[in-house]
Amino acid sequence: GTSKTSGDGEKKTLRVVTDAAYAPFEYQDKGEVVGFDIDFVKAVAKEAGYPVKVENVGWDPVFIEIEGKTADIAISAITITPKRLQTYDFTVPYFLSKNEILVPKGSPIKSAKDLEGKKIAVQNGTTGQEAVEKLFGENNDKLKKFENNNLAILELKKGGVDAVVADNTVVETYVKNNPNDNLVFIEDDGTFEKEFYGLLLPKGSKLKADLDKAVNKLLENGTYEKLYEKWFKIKPDIKILKEQQ
Amino acid sequence: MIEVKNLKKSFGTNEVLKDINVTVKPQEVVVVIGPSGSGKSTFLRCINMLETITGGHVFIDRTDLMDKKTDINKLRSEVGMVFQQFNLFPHKKVIENIMLAPMKVRKLSAETARVKGLELLRKVGLVDKAEAYPDSLSGGQKQRAAIARALAMEPSIMLFDEPTSALDPEMVGEVLEVMKQLAREGMTMVVVTHEMGFAKEVGDRVLFMDGGLIVEENTPKELFDNPQEERTKAFLSKVL
Amino acid sequence: MIEVKNLKKSFGTNEVLKDINVTVKPQEVVVVIGPSGSGKSTFLRCINMLETITGGHVFIDRTDLMDKKTDINKLRSEVGMVFQQFNLFPHKKVIENIMLAPMKVRKLSAETARVKGLELLRKVGLVDKAEAYPDSLSGGQKQRAAIARALAMEPSIMLFDEPTSALDPEMVGEVLEVMKQLAREGMTMVVVTHEMGFAKEVGDRVLFMDGGLIVEENTPKELFDNPQEERTKAFLSKVL
Amino acid sequence: MDFRWDLIVEYAPLFLKGTLLTIGLSVAGILIGAVLGLLIGLGKMMRKKLWALPFRWYINFFRGTPFMVQILLIHFAVVPAFLDTTNGILAAILALSLNSAAYVSEIFRAGIQSINRGQMEAARSLGMTHGQAMRYVILPQAFKRMIPPLGNEFIVLIKDSSLAALIAVPELMYWGRAMQGQYMRAWEPYLTATVIYLVLTLSLSSLLSLLEKRLATE
Amino acid sequence: MDFRWDLIVEYAPLFLKGTLLTIGLSVAGILIGAVLGLLIGLGKMMRKKLWALPFRWYINFFRGTPFMVQILLIHFAVVPAFLDTTNGILAAILALSLNSAAYVSEIFRAGIQSINRGQMEAARSLGMTHGQAMRYVILPQAFKRMIPPLGNEFIVLIKDSSLAALIAVPELMYWGRAMQGQYMRAWEPYLTATVIYLVLTLSLSSLLSLLEKRLATE
Ligand SMILES: Nc1ncnc2c1ncn2[C@@H]1O[C@H](COP(=O)(O)OP(=O)(O)OP(=O)(O)O)[C@@H](O)[C@H]1O
Ligand SMILES: Nc1ncnc2c1ncn2[C@@H]1O[C@H](COP(=O)(O)OP(=O)(O)OP(=O)(O)O)[C@@H](O)[C@H]1O
Ligand SMILES: NC(=O)CC[C@H](N)C(=O)O
Ligand SMILES: [Mg+2]
Ligand SMILES: [Mg+2]
Numbered sequence A: 001g002t003s004k005t006s007g008d009g010e011k012k013t014l015r016v017v018t019d020a021a022y023a024p025f026e027y028q029d030k031g032e033v034v035g036f037d038i039d040f041v042k043a044v045a046k047e048a049g050y051p052v053k054v055e056n057v058g059w060d061p062v063f064i065e066i067e068g069k070t071a072d073i074a075i076s077a078i079t080i081t082p083k084r085l086q087t088y089d090f091t092v093p094y095f096l097s098k099n100e101i102l103v104p105k106g107s108p109i110k111s112a113k114d115l116e117g118k119k120i121a122v123q124n125g126t127t128g129q130e131a132v133e134k135l136f137g138e139n140n141d142k143l144k145k146f147e148n149n150n151l152a153i154l155e156l157k158k159g160g161v162d163a164v165v166a167d168n169t170v171v172e173t174y175v176k177n178n179p180n181d182n183l184v185f186i187e188d189d190g191t192f193e194k195e196f197y198g199l200l201l202p203k204g205s206k207l208k209a210d211l212d213k214a215v216n217k218l219l220e221n222g223t224y225e226k227l228y229e230k231w232f233k234i235k236p237d238i239k240i241l242k243e244q245q
Numbered sequence B, C: 001m002i003e004v005k006n007l008k009k010s011f012g013t014n015e016v017l018k019d020i021n022v023t024v025k026p027q028e029v030v031v032v033i034g035p036s037g038s039g040k041s042t043f044l045r046c047i048n049m050l051e052t053i054t055g056g057h058v059f060i061d062r063t064d065l066m067d068k069k070t071d072i073n074k075l076r077s078e079v080g081m082v083f084q085q086f087n088l089f090p091h092k093k094v095i096e097n098i099m100l101a102p103m104k105v106r107k108l109s110a111e112t113a114r115v116k117g118l119e120l121l122r123k124v125g126l127v128d129k130a131e132a133y134p135d136s137l138s139g140g141q142k143q144r145a146a147i148a149r150a151l152a153m154e155p156s157i158m159l160f161d162e163p164t165s166a167l168d169p170e171m172v173g174e175v176l177e178v179m180k181q182l183a184r185e186g187m188t189m190v191v192v193t194h195e196m197g198f199a200k201e202v203g204d205r206v207l208f209m210d211g212g213l214i215v216e217e218n219t220p221k222e223l224f225d226n227p228q229e230e231r232t233k234a235f236l237s238k239v240l
Numbered sequence D, E: 001m002d003f004r005w006d007l008i009v010e011y012a013p014l015f016l017k018g019t020l021l022t023i024g025l026s027v028a029g030i031l032i033g034a035v036l037g038l039l040i041g042l043g044k045m046m047r048k049k050l051w052a053l054p055f056r057w058y059i060n061f062f063r064g065t066p067f068m069v070q071i072l073l074i075h076f077a078v079v080p081a082f083l084d085t086t087n088g089i090l091a092a093i094l095a096l097s098l099n100s101a102a103y104v105s106e107i108f109r110a111g112i113q114s115i116n117r118g119q120m121e122a123a124r125s126l127g128m129t130h131g132q133a134m135r136y137v138i139l140p141q142a143f144k145r146m147i148p149p150l151g152n153e154f155i156v157l158i159k160d161s162s163l164a165a166l167i168a169v170p171e172l173m174y175w176g177r178a179m180q181g182q183y184m185r186a187w188e189p190y191l192t193a194t195v196i197y198l199v200l201t202l203s204l205s206s207l208l209s210l211l212e213k214r215l216a217t218e
Helices: A036-048 A059-067 A082-087 A127-136 A149-157 A168-177 A207-221 A223-232 A238-243 B040-047 B072-078 B094-104 B110-123 B139-151 B169-184 B196-202 B220-225 B230-239 C040-047 C072-076 C094-104 C110-123 C139-151 C169-184 C196-202 C220-225 C230-239 D005-044 D049-064 D067-083 D088-113 D117-125 D130-167 D172-183 D187-217 E005-044 E049-064 E067-083 E088-114 E117-125 E130-167 E172-183 E187-217
Strands: A014-018 A026-029 A032-034 A052-056 A088-090 A095-097 A099-104 A120-123 A143-146 A163-167 A183-186 A195-197 A200-202 B002-011 B014-024 B029-033 B055-060 B079-082 B157-161 B188-192 B205-210 B213-218 C002-011 C014-024 C029-033 C055-060 C079-082 C157-161 C188-192 C205-210 C213-218
Touching (some): A014 A036, A026 A036, A026 D172, A032 A036, A036 A052, A036 A207, A036 A223, A059 A088, A059 D067, A082 A088, A095 A238, A099 A127, A099 A149, A120 A127, A120 A149, A127 A163, A143 E172, A149 A163, A149 E130, A163 A168, A207 A223, A207 A238, B014 B213, B029 B196, B040 B055, B040 B157, B040 B188, B072 B079, B079 D117, B094 B110, B094 B139, B094 D130, B110 B139, B139 B157, B139 B169, B169 B188, B169 B196, B196 B220, B213 B220, B213 B230, B230 C169, C002 C040, C014 C040, C014 C213, C029 C040, C040 C055, C079 C139, C079 E117, C094 E130, C110 C139, C139 C157, C139 C169, C169 C188, C196 C220, C205 C220, C205 C230, D005 D049, D005 D130, D005 D172, D005 D187, D049 D088, D049 E187, D067 D088, D067 E130, D067 E172, D067 E187, D117 D130, D172 D187, D187 E049, D187 E067, E005 E049, E005 E130, E005 E187, E049 E088, E067 E130, E088 E130, E117 E130, E130 E187, E172 E187
Parallel strands (some): A014 A052, A120 A163, B029 B188, B029 B205, B079 B157, C029 C205, C079 C157, C157 C188
Antiparallel strands (some): A026 A032, A095 A195, A099 A163, A099 A183, B002 B055, B205 B213, C002 C014, C205 C213
């Protein structure tokens, strides 16, 4: 069901895929797929004039679906990376992020360097994984790659690893929402670089122009800010997003 | 009726029938005896084309079984066969066992087939078991039902492969009785059996097989009382 | 030797043995005949405690099988049993089949057991098959090996349950020969069989069982030639 | 350990929905699989070895690889090749059907082979053709013997269908994983799923053994 | 479609490592499972129904629930309850062993039941105790018949072990997924894994049928 815009007339429903295991961006609440990304992509599509249907498919499948053009858009807190750009297109960035470390309270790990020799859980195929592999080598023995971030965090909670590396917003939200788990997050701006999320599109997608325009519109007309505040209770730094374009 | 010429049959390298020559005349009752493994069953099975013949020829009513043009299924229905293990169809009632082939092969109507089936069951003394399933019958009853089933195709020849040797001794008699009656009615029969009493009473000829060959043949009386060949003597001394 | 008093055996609600009373004297050969399902096998199996008795008593050498204190395994080794289906141990050579129980139960050394086993094999005419596996033997050879195996425990009583009815006719003789020899040597034997020749030649007594009861008993000659009971007559007329 | 019953209560409607889908997937799988399996079984039994080869390889493939690989390949490669989009439910049914077809074909073969050779010979000796003998004598008996193993295959499918969670088909396991993800707890979601699976498979298998007894005494 | 052989070459050492771990897990699973299975089989065959009940339920549980649930429960719930940490390899071996034990116990029971009753009777009538008859007569024959189904169970374990990838045990499927995650390509990793699984299971099953023929003629 890829988009076939029939020239002028009615626009076809876009299939948006996501991995709803990355709160607060996209997650399941009693079976409902919700989150900042979900609200955002709906707003973008509305702005661009497309009806959308959001489907939870899982993280690895997101990329397979987009590469195979079986879905039109993926939104899943996906960082725009040079490597991904070889195979996919992205819209202009819509979110600023960076990786962060999640550890139990009282852990000796205080920075990324302390992760050396420690067991780390990451989500397979994420920038968190890449960051750790850049530090300690690809496919090294101490790294456990899970299918989604929830399993990685569960592994940490159950004592199977010493740390999880994932996006800061996700890590911090988790720490805040689960005080009983006694987890803390550790920032390391020296090691973890700024990342920008974009909507993932198939290479050469005809939607890119429309969507870019729509994203920019939302950034400018205050819709983005409203959504951002609803989900994160703070104001976004729109300037840095615009600079990145 | 049956003419077997230079019949040969091998399983792989194992030559089971070496060179069999027999003629069975209409209404004749031929009894085949011989030690285990001598090829008696294989011989019968070749006559009924349940085995593909390796060499030689078998003629039934002058039709060559080996001829490509021969309709084997039609010919086979001319030859009834009764097995040691009965081989009744367990999912069908006795009467249905008997009706099946006439209906499917001869295309009789169910009614005609049933009337005929009941008649045959009467003949073998099993009318009251028409609606029973084979599993509820005793061995002797099963074998009689199997004979009725074979007769339903109105064969001109009946082959029996040790029809009584899977039976409890007290049931042997009832089956032999049915067979004797058939013989008296003039059915052409080839019977593999070790029931010497039967052979003497109704057999016209006895063939003694050993090692894939017919070693000796004669009237029952002559063969049992006055065997010529050493192997026949040895065998009879053990069995009688 | 064996005393069976008011023996009863039921499977569930099916009363298979109703009230059996028999005494077998030392060196006696008792033949049991009767229609299928009359309880002959069950009777033998009760004597050997292969079935748990429902009522009554069985004494072997004056020891009550039902007595809690009786060592059943020891008593069982006093009673040899030969089955219709041979039941040789297929994973062991013939000689090992014979040596196993003497070594494990009687704790004989392998050597002693072997010497004795070979002697028994000589007796049943199978020394040359000592190192063969059961599957390579003919039916008659298997049954003779099974007899040798039972004899290896030096039983004072031997039970035979239709020992020749799974055999090809030409092999029946060799097994009966071994059994006759045993009888002549004075072994106490209870034999379920339909071999009338054997019964007449070595049987001291014949029991006719039907419906879980001993209907008639007599010497073979009297019972076969002059049966008293209707049921016996009916059975014999079918079998003889 | 504190066991949060409230979470289970909260997720109950979803588990119910998931259970229904699990049953639906398995039923579809066994039905389509049975039909396909018969055809493949017939194909494999063909006299000409060369013609039978593709069927043989079909069976080898589906019996020789993990169901996880099969469902992923079918979901991401096979279905999109035809539909131009993925479709989890379709892929799950396809994977279950194709997989069970391989096993059913073996059940079918075993069923036919379990019928005594004498049956075919008796039928042939009455003048029936091979086809008639198959149709009226062999197959009716074989089908009866196939019922219990087909029932077992159905149970296998119920369990295998849990892998559909990996392609986000909202069946039972999917909701277990969703609950795990939402509340980061292991015991509650997985035990709930376990119990439901147990109820499904055990009630099915006791039904089966009842049926088997019926068939045996008939 | 362009098929990137170079990626496969690059990941070849990891696939090799993964294959070895897959084999290792399955071997450990079948060995421990066989021993446990014997014990559970014996337990289930106990005369006292009440004592046999726990074994019966063990078998029901492991045969009645998806292996995915089992491995997740064991990894995230059971092992941590004892060790206070997770251990993927341990959990995988445990899950495979406990699961296969349930199936082995049935193989064991079937093996014993397949031995003709007459064997036990012959042994008892020679004066052997039940234990002696079991040990010298029944079990040696039963074990021989258990070899082929145990081989099949081994093949099942090879396939089931692929689910260990979900708990990040670096076996074959894990590296397939890792490759997929790294290069965002689906075909190369999954097809490679498929081929390796096929090689493992098919060579094992042809070995098995050889063995079966040997045993049959012996
Ligand atoms: N389908 C077969 N494949 C291979 N060998 C066979 C087959 N059928 C029979 N034989 C072999 O052919 C030989 C003769 O067998 P056949 O059954 O004709 O003997 P028989 O005289 O009927 O013996 P019995 O009295 O035991 O029934 C035996 O050596 C047997 O092993
Ligand atoms: N283990 C068993 N469970 C239930 N019923 C049994 C069992 N063994 C035997 N029977 C029943 O007991 C009855 C007598 O059987 P038994 O084997 O003693 O007869 P038999 O005289 O030896 O017959 P045959 O001549 O056929 O060997 C039969 O009705 C049989 O169905
Ligand atoms: N959903 C996610 O796990 C995203 C992780 C990270 N932002 C990435 O793009 O790799
Ligand atoms: Mg024969
Ligand atoms: Mg009996």
